[in-house]
Amino acid sequence: MxxxxxxxxxxxxxxxxxxxxxxxxxxxxxxxxxxxxxxxxxxxxxxxxxxxxxxxxxxKDRTGLLTAIAAEGFGLLAATLTEASDLKDAGVRYVRFAREHPAHFQVMFSPQLLRAEDLELTTARVLAGDALRGAVATVRPGELGLDPRLAGVAAWSLAHGFATLLLGHNLDGPVGNRDPEEVFGAVATMLFRADASVKDA
CATH class of the missing domain: 1.10.10.60 (Homeodomain-like)
Incomplete structure:
Protein backbone atom coordinates (compact mmCIF):
# COMPACT_ATOMS: atom_id res chain seq x y z
CA MET A 1 0.00 0.00 0.00
CA LYS A 60 -0.48 39.21 9.70
CA ASP A 61 -3.84 40.95 9.47
CA ARG A 62 -6.03 43.29 7.41
CA THR A 63 -4.22 46.38 8.71
CA GLY A 64 -0.90 44.90 7.66
CA LEU A 65 -2.22 44.26 4.17
CA LEU A 66 -3.57 47.80 3.79
CA THR A 67 -0.29 49.19 5.11
CA ALA A 68 1.63 47.21 2.49
CA ILE A 69 -0.66 48.59 -0.22
CA ALA A 70 -0.14 52.16 1.00
CA ALA A 71 3.64 51.69 1.14
CA GLU A 72 3.66 50.35 -2.39
CA GLY A 73 1.53 53.28 -3.52
CA PHE A 74 3.81 55.90 -2.00
CA GLY A 75 6.77 54.16 -3.61
CA LEU A 76 5.12 54.28 -7.03
CA LEU A 77 4.15 57.91 -6.51
CA ALA A 78 7.69 58.84 -5.49
CA ALA A 79 9.07 57.18 -8.62
CA THR A 80 6.80 59.11 -10.97
CA LEU A 81 7.24 62.46 -9.18
CA THR A 82 11.02 62.08 -9.28
CA GLU A 83 10.84 62.11 -13.08
CA ALA A 84 8.84 65.37 -13.21
CA SER A 85 10.43 68.19 -15.19
CA ASP A 86 8.83 70.96 -13.13
CA LEU A 87 6.07 71.60 -10.60
CA LYS A 88 3.26 71.59 -13.15
CA ASP A 89 4.48 68.28 -14.59
CA ALA A 90 4.60 66.87 -11.06
CA GLY A 91 0.93 67.80 -10.64
CA VAL A 92 0.00 66.15 -13.92
CA ARG A 93 1.91 63.03 -12.90
CA TYR A 94 0.11 63.03 -9.54
CA VAL A 95 -3.27 63.05 -11.28
CA ARG A 96 -2.09 60.32 -13.67
CA PHE A 97 -0.96 58.20 -10.73
CA ALA A 98 -4.40 58.50 -9.10
CA ARG A 99 -6.11 57.50 -12.34
CA GLU A 100 -3.82 54.52 -12.95
CA HIS A 101 -3.72 53.35 -9.30
CA PRO A 102 -7.11 54.27 -7.81
CA ALA A 103 -7.04 51.50 -5.19
CA HIS A 104 -3.61 52.55 -3.92
CA PHE A 105 -4.77 56.17 -3.88
CA GLN A 106 -7.79 55.35 -1.71
CA VAL A 107 -5.70 53.57 0.90
CA MET A 108 -2.64 55.84 0.99
CA PHE A 109 -4.50 58.78 2.47
CA SER A 110 -6.61 56.87 4.99
CA PRO A 111 -4.28 56.83 8.03
CA GLN A 112 -6.94 55.29 10.25
CA LEU A 113 -6.60 52.09 8.20
CA LEU A 114 -2.82 51.86 8.42
CA ARG A 115 -0.05 50.92 10.82
CA ALA A 116 1.54 54.36 11.07
CA GLU A 117 4.87 53.20 12.52
CA ASP A 118 5.54 50.66 9.74
CA LEU A 119 9.09 51.25 8.43
CA GLU A 120 8.28 50.47 4.80
CA LEU A 121 5.37 52.91 4.87
CA THR A 122 7.24 55.73 6.59
CA THR A 123 10.20 55.34 4.24
CA ALA A 124 8.00 55.44 1.14
CA ARG A 125 6.16 58.51 2.46
CA VAL A 126 9.47 60.33 2.95
CA LEU A 127 10.55 59.47 -0.59
CA ALA A 128 7.28 60.81 -2.03
CA GLY A 129 7.58 63.97 0.06
CA ASP A 130 11.17 64.49 -1.07
CA ALA A 131 10.10 64.07 -4.70
CA LEU A 132 7.39 66.70 -4.30
CA ARG A 133 9.83 69.09 -2.65
CA GLY A 134 12.22 68.50 -5.53
CA ALA A 135 9.51 69.59 -7.97
CA VAL A 136 8.76 72.68 -5.87
CA ALA A 137 12.48 73.53 -5.98
CA THR A 138 12.22 74.01 -9.77
CA VAL A 139 10.05 77.10 -9.21
CA ARG A 140 11.95 80.37 -9.32
CA PRO A 141 12.21 82.15 -5.95
CA GLY A 142 9.11 84.25 -5.37
CA GLU A 143 7.38 83.02 -8.54
CA LEU A 144 4.35 81.76 -6.64
CA GLY A 145 4.48 84.40 -3.93
CA LEU A 146 4.88 81.66 -1.31
CA ASP A 147 7.68 80.22 0.75
CA PRO A 148 8.80 76.77 -0.46
CA ARG A 149 6.89 74.87 2.22
CA LEU A 150 3.61 76.62 1.43
CA ALA A 151 4.26 76.22 -2.29
CA GLY A 152 4.48 72.46 -1.71
CA VAL A 153 1.22 72.50 0.25
CA ALA A 154 -0.47 74.52 -2.50
CA ALA A 155 0.74 72.19 -5.26
CA TRP A 156 -0.23 69.06 -3.33
CA SER A 157 -3.65 70.47 -2.45
CA LEU A 158 -4.41 71.36 -6.05
CA ALA A 159 -3.30 68.00 -7.49
CA HIS A 160 -4.80 65.91 -4.70
CA GLY A 161 -8.08 67.79 -4.74
CA PHE A 162 -8.41 67.50 -8.51
CA ALA A 163 -7.54 63.78 -8.42
CA THR A 164 -10.01 63.08 -5.60
CA LEU A 165 -12.84 64.93 -7.33
CA LEU A 166 -12.00 63.18 -10.59
CA LEU A 167 -12.06 59.67 -9.08
CA GLY A 168 -15.36 60.48 -7.38
CA HIS A 169 -16.85 61.44 -10.78
CA ASN A 170 -17.47 64.94 -9.51
CA LEU A 171 -15.68 66.42 -12.55
CA ASP A 172 -17.45 64.39 -15.23
CA GLY A 173 -19.34 67.48 -16.39
CA PRO A 174 -16.51 70.04 -16.46
CA VAL A 175 -13.96 67.59 -17.90
CA GLY A 176 -16.32 65.94 -20.38
CA ASN A 177 -14.47 64.04 -23.10
CA ARG A 178 -11.21 65.93 -22.61
CA ASP A 179 -8.06 64.35 -21.23
CA PRO A 180 -8.22 64.93 -17.44
CA GLU A 181 -4.47 65.46 -17.30
CA GLU A 182 -4.68 68.22 -19.91
CA VAL A 183 -7.56 69.80 -18.00
CA PHE A 184 -5.51 69.75 -14.81
CA GLY A 185 -2.57 71.31 -16.64
CA ALA A 186 -4.82 74.10 -17.88
CA VAL A 187 -6.20 74.71 -14.38
CA ALA A 188 -2.69 74.82 -12.90
CA THR A 189 -1.51 77.25 -15.57
CA MET A 190 -4.55 79.44 -15.01
CA LEU A 191 -3.88 79.68 -11.27
CA PHE A 192 -0.16 80.30 -11.66
CA ARG A 193 -0.83 83.08 -14.15
CA ALA A 194 -3.43 84.60 -11.84
CA ASP A 195 -0.90 84.60 -9.02
CA ALA A 196 1.74 86.20 -11.23
CA SER A 197 -0.74 88.89 -12.32
CA VAL A 198 -1.49 89.78 -8.70
CA LYS A 199 2.19 90.17 -7.88
CA ASP A 200 2.88 92.24 -11.01
CA ALA A 201 -0.04 94.57 -10.40
Missing part, protein backbone atom coordinates in the same frame (compact mmCIF):
# COMPACT_ATOMS: atom_id res chain seq x y z
CA UNK A 2 1.47 3.43 -0.94
CA UNK A 3 2.22 5.76 1.96
CA UNK A 4 -0.59 8.10 2.90
CA UNK A 5 -0.20 11.68 1.68
CA UNK A 6 0.72 14.02 4.52
CA UNK A 7 -1.94 16.43 5.70
CA UNK A 8 0.33 19.41 5.04
CA UNK A 9 0.88 18.54 1.39
CA UNK A 10 -2.82 17.88 0.92
CA UNK A 11 -3.62 21.37 2.23
CA UNK A 12 -1.24 23.11 -0.12
CA UNK A 13 -3.64 24.27 -2.86
CA UNK A 14 -1.50 26.94 -4.47
CA UNK A 15 1.64 27.04 -6.60
CA UNK A 16 2.26 30.77 -6.81
CA UNK A 17 5.75 31.96 -7.54
CA UNK A 18 4.92 35.09 -5.55
CA UNK A 19 2.10 34.57 -3.08
CA UNK A 20 2.52 38.05 -1.61
CA UNK A 21 2.01 39.65 -5.03
CA UNK A 22 -1.01 37.46 -5.74
CA UNK A 23 -2.72 38.56 -2.53
CA UNK A 24 -1.86 42.23 -3.12
CA UNK A 25 -3.27 42.07 -6.65
CA UNK A 26 -6.48 40.47 -5.43
CA UNK A 27 -6.78 43.11 -2.69
CA UNK A 28 -6.33 45.95 -5.17
CA UNK A 29 -9.11 44.51 -7.34
CA UNK A 30 -11.46 44.40 -4.35
CA UNK A 31 -10.61 47.94 -3.24
CA UNK A 32 -11.08 49.32 -6.74
CA UNK A 33 -14.54 47.76 -6.89
CA UNK A 34 -15.80 47.99 -3.31
CA UNK A 35 -13.41 50.18 -1.34
CA UNK A 36 -11.17 49.13 1.58
CA UNK A 37 -14.17 48.11 3.68
CA UNK A 38 -14.77 45.21 1.30
CA UNK A 39 -11.49 43.51 2.20
CA UNK A 40 -11.46 40.14 3.91
CA UNK A 41 -8.31 38.03 4.19
CA UNK A 42 -10.34 34.85 3.84
CA UNK A 43 -12.01 36.14 0.67
CA UNK A 44 -8.65 37.27 -0.72
CA UNK A 45 -7.23 33.81 -0.12
CA UNK A 46 -10.10 32.35 -2.14
CA UNK A 47 -9.60 34.86 -4.95
CA UNK A 48 -5.86 34.19 -5.07
CA UNK A 49 -6.41 30.43 -4.94
CA UNK A 50 -4.46 29.89 -1.73
CA UNK A 51 -5.23 28.44 1.70
CA UNK A 52 -7.22 30.71 4.01
CA UNK A 53 -4.22 31.12 6.33
CA UNK A 54 -1.75 32.07 3.59
CA UNK A 55 -2.38 35.87 3.50
CA UNK A 56 -1.79 36.14 7.25
CA UNK A 57 1.64 34.58 6.75
CA UNK A 58 2.73 37.65 4.78
CA UNK A 59 0.60 40.45 6.22
Missing amino acids: PPAQSRNSAERPYHHGDLRRAVLTAALDVIAADGPSGLSLRDLARRAGVSHAAPAHHF
Whole structure:
Protein backbone atom coordinates (compact mmCIF):
# COMPACT_ATOMS: atom_id res chain seq x y z
CA MET A 1 0.00 0.00 0.00
CA PRO A 2 1.47 3.43 -0.94
CA PRO A 3 2.22 5.76 1.96
CA ALA A 4 -0.59 8.10 2.90
CA GLN A 5 -0.20 11.68 1.68
CA SER A 6 0.72 14.02 4.52
CA ARG A 7 -1.94 16.43 5.70
CA ASN A 8 0.33 19.41 5.04
CA SER A 9 0.88 18.54 1.39
CA ALA A 10 -2.82 17.88 0.92
CA GLU A 11 -3.62 21.37 2.23
CA ARG A 12 -1.24 23.11 -0.12
CA PRO A 13 -3.64 24.27 -2.86
CA TYR A 14 -1.50 26.94 -4.47
CA HIS A 15 1.64 27.04 -6.60
CA HIS A 16 2.26 30.77 -6.81
CA GLY A 17 5.75 31.96 -7.54
CA ASP A 18 4.92 35.09 -5.55
CA LEU A 19 2.10 34.57 -3.08
CA ARG A 20 2.52 38.05 -1.61
CA ARG A 21 2.01 39.65 -5.03
CA ALA A 22 -1.01 37.46 -5.74
CA VAL A 23 -2.72 38.56 -2.53
CA LEU A 24 -1.86 42.23 -3.12
CA THR A 25 -3.27 42.07 -6.65
CA ALA A 26 -6.48 40.47 -5.43
CA ALA A 27 -6.78 43.11 -2.69
CA LEU A 28 -6.33 45.95 -5.17
CA ASP A 29 -9.11 44.51 -7.34
CA VAL A 30 -11.46 44.40 -4.35
CA ILE A 31 -10.61 47.94 -3.24
CA ALA A 32 -11.08 49.32 -6.74
CA ALA A 33 -14.54 47.76 -6.89
CA ASP A 34 -15.80 47.99 -3.31
CA GLY A 35 -13.41 50.18 -1.34
CA PRO A 36 -11.17 49.13 1.58
CA SER A 37 -14.17 48.11 3.68
CA GLY A 38 -14.77 45.21 1.30
CA LEU A 39 -11.49 43.51 2.20
CA SER A 40 -11.46 40.14 3.91
CA LEU A 41 -8.31 38.03 4.19
CA ARG A 42 -10.34 34.85 3.84
CA ASP A 43 -12.01 36.14 0.67
CA LEU A 44 -8.65 37.27 -0.72
CA ALA A 45 -7.23 33.81 -0.12
CA ARG A 46 -10.10 32.35 -2.14
CA ARG A 47 -9.60 34.86 -4.95
CA ALA A 48 -5.86 34.19 -5.07
CA GLY A 49 -6.41 30.43 -4.94
CA VAL A 50 -4.46 29.89 -1.73
CA SER A 51 -5.23 28.44 1.70
CA HIS A 52 -7.22 30.71 4.01
CA ALA A 53 -4.22 31.12 6.33
CA ALA A 54 -1.75 32.07 3.59
CA PRO A 55 -2.38 35.87 3.50
CA ALA A 56 -1.79 36.14 7.25
CA HIS A 57 1.64 34.58 6.75
CA HIS A 58 2.73 37.65 4.78
CA PHE A 59 0.60 40.45 6.22
CA LYS A 60 -0.48 39.21 9.70
CA ASP A 61 -3.84 40.95 9.47
CA ARG A 62 -6.03 43.29 7.41
CA THR A 63 -4.22 46.38 8.71
CA GLY A 64 -0.90 44.90 7.66
CA LEU A 65 -2.22 44.26 4.17
CA LEU A 66 -3.57 47.80 3.79
CA THR A 67 -0.29 49.19 5.11
CA ALA A 68 1.63 47.21 2.49
CA ILE A 69 -0.66 48.59 -0.22
CA ALA A 70 -0.14 52.16 1.00
CA ALA A 71 3.64 51.69 1.14
CA GLU A 72 3.66 50.35 -2.39
CA GLY A 73 1.53 53.28 -3.52
CA PHE A 74 3.81 55.90 -2.00
CA GLY A 75 6.77 54.16 -3.61
CA LEU A 76 5.12 54.28 -7.03
CA LEU A 77 4.15 57.91 -6.51
CA ALA A 78 7.69 58.84 -5.49
CA ALA A 79 9.07 57.18 -8.62
CA THR A 80 6.80 59.11 -10.97
CA LEU A 81 7.24 62.46 -9.18
CA THR A 82 11.02 62.08 -9.28
CA GLU A 83 10.84 62.11 -13.08
CA ALA A 84 8.84 65.37 -13.21
CA SER A 85 10.43 68.19 -15.19
CA ASP A 86 8.83 70.96 -13.13
CA LEU A 87 6.07 71.60 -10.60
CA LYS A 88 3.26 71.59 -13.15
CA ASP A 89 4.48 68.28 -14.59
CA ALA A 90 4.60 66.87 -11.06
CA GLY A 91 0.93 67.80 -10.64
CA VAL A 92 0.00 66.15 -13.92
CA ARG A 93 1.91 63.03 -12.90
CA TYR A 94 0.11 63.03 -9.54
CA VAL A 95 -3.27 63.05 -11.28
CA ARG A 96 -2.09 60.32 -13.67
CA PHE A 97 -0.96 58.20 -10.73
CA ALA A 98 -4.40 58.50 -9.10
CA ARG A 99 -6.11 57.50 -12.34
CA GLU A 100 -3.82 54.52 -12.95
CA HIS A 101 -3.72 53.35 -9.30
CA PRO A 102 -7.11 54.27 -7.81
CA ALA A 103 -7.04 51.50 -5.19
CA HIS A 104 -3.61 52.55 -3.92
CA PHE A 105 -4.77 56.17 -3.88
CA GLN A 106 -7.79 55.35 -1.71
CA VAL A 107 -5.70 53.57 0.90
CA MET A 108 -2.64 55.84 0.99
CA PHE A 109 -4.50 58.78 2.47
CA SER A 110 -6.61 56.87 4.99
CA PRO A 111 -4.28 56.83 8.03
CA GLN A 112 -6.94 55.29 10.25
CA LEU A 113 -6.60 52.09 8.20
CA LEU A 114 -2.82 51.86 8.42
CA ARG A 115 -0.05 50.92 10.82
CA ALA A 116 1.54 54.36 11.07
CA GLU A 117 4.87 53.20 12.52
CA ASP A 118 5.54 50.66 9.74
CA LEU A 119 9.09 51.25 8.43
CA GLU A 120 8.28 50.47 4.80
CA LEU A 121 5.37 52.91 4.87
CA THR A 122 7.24 55.73 6.59
CA THR A 123 10.20 55.34 4.24
CA ALA A 124 8.00 55.44 1.14
CA ARG A 125 6.16 58.51 2.46
CA VAL A 126 9.47 60.33 2.95
CA LEU A 127 10.55 59.47 -0.59
CA ALA A 128 7.28 60.81 -2.03
CA GLY A 129 7.58 63.97 0.06
CA ASP A 130 11.17 64.49 -1.07
CA ALA A 131 10.10 64.07 -4.70
CA LEU A 132 7.39 66.70 -4.30
CA ARG A 133 9.83 69.09 -2.65
CA GLY A 134 12.22 68.50 -5.53
CA ALA A 135 9.51 69.59 -7.97
CA VAL A 136 8.76 72.68 -5.87
CA ALA A 137 12.48 73.53 -5.98
CA THR A 138 12.22 74.01 -9.77
CA VAL A 139 10.05 77.10 -9.21
CA ARG A 140 11.95 80.37 -9.32
CA PRO A 141 12.21 82.15 -5.95
CA GLY A 142 9.11 84.25 -5.37
CA GLU A 143 7.38 83.02 -8.54
CA LEU A 144 4.35 81.76 -6.64
CA GLY A 145 4.48 84.40 -3.93
CA LEU A 146 4.88 81.66 -1.31
CA ASP A 147 7.68 80.22 0.75
CA PRO A 148 8.80 76.77 -0.46
CA ARG A 149 6.89 74.87 2.22
CA LEU A 150 3.61 76.62 1.43
CA ALA A 151 4.26 76.22 -2.29
CA GLY A 152 4.48 72.46 -1.71
CA VAL A 153 1.22 72.50 0.25
CA ALA A 154 -0.47 74.52 -2.50
CA ALA A 155 0.74 72.19 -5.26
CA TRP A 156 -0.23 69.06 -3.33
CA SER A 157 -3.65 70.47 -2.45
CA LEU A 158 -4.41 71.36 -6.05
CA ALA A 159 -3.30 68.00 -7.49
CA HIS A 160 -4.80 65.91 -4.70
CA GLY A 161 -8.08 67.79 -4.74
CA PHE A 162 -8.41 67.50 -8.51
CA ALA A 163 -7.54 63.78 -8.42
CA THR A 164 -10.01 63.08 -5.60
CA LEU A 165 -12.84 64.93 -7.33
CA LEU A 166 -12.00 63.18 -10.59
CA LEU A 167 -12.06 59.67 -9.08
CA GLY A 168 -15.36 60.48 -7.38
CA HIS A 169 -16.85 61.44 -10.78
CA ASN A 170 -17.47 64.94 -9.51
CA LEU A 171 -15.68 66.42 -12.55
CA ASP A 172 -17.45 64.39 -15.23
CA GLY A 173 -19.34 67.48 -16.39
CA PRO A 174 -16.51 70.04 -16.46
CA VAL A 175 -13.96 67.59 -17.90
CA GLY A 176 -16.32 65.94 -20.38
CA ASN A 177 -14.47 64.04 -23.10
CA ARG A 178 -11.21 65.93 -22.61
CA ASP A 179 -8.06 64.35 -21.23
CA PRO A 180 -8.22 64.93 -17.44
CA GLU A 181 -4.47 65.46 -17.30
CA GLU A 182 -4.68 68.22 -19.91
CA VAL A 183 -7.56 69.80 -18.00
CA PHE A 184 -5.51 69.75 -14.81
CA GLY A 185 -2.57 71.31 -16.64
CA ALA A 186 -4.82 74.10 -17.88
CA VAL A 187 -6.20 74.71 -14.38
CA ALA A 188 -2.69 74.82 -12.90
CA THR A 189 -1.51 77.25 -15.57
CA MET A 190 -4.55 79.44 -15.01
CA LEU A 191 -3.88 79.68 -11.27
CA PHE A 192 -0.16 80.30 -11.66
CA ARG A 193 -0.83 83.08 -14.15
CA ALA A 194 -3.43 84.60 -11.84
CA ASP A 195 -0.90 84.60 -9.02
CA ALA A 196 1.74 86.20 -11.23
CA SER A 197 -0.74 88.89 -12.32
CA VAL A 198 -1.49 89.78 -8.70
CA LYS A 199 2.19 90.17 -7.88
CA ASP A 200 2.88 92.24 -11.01
CA ALA A 201 -0.04 94.57 -10.40
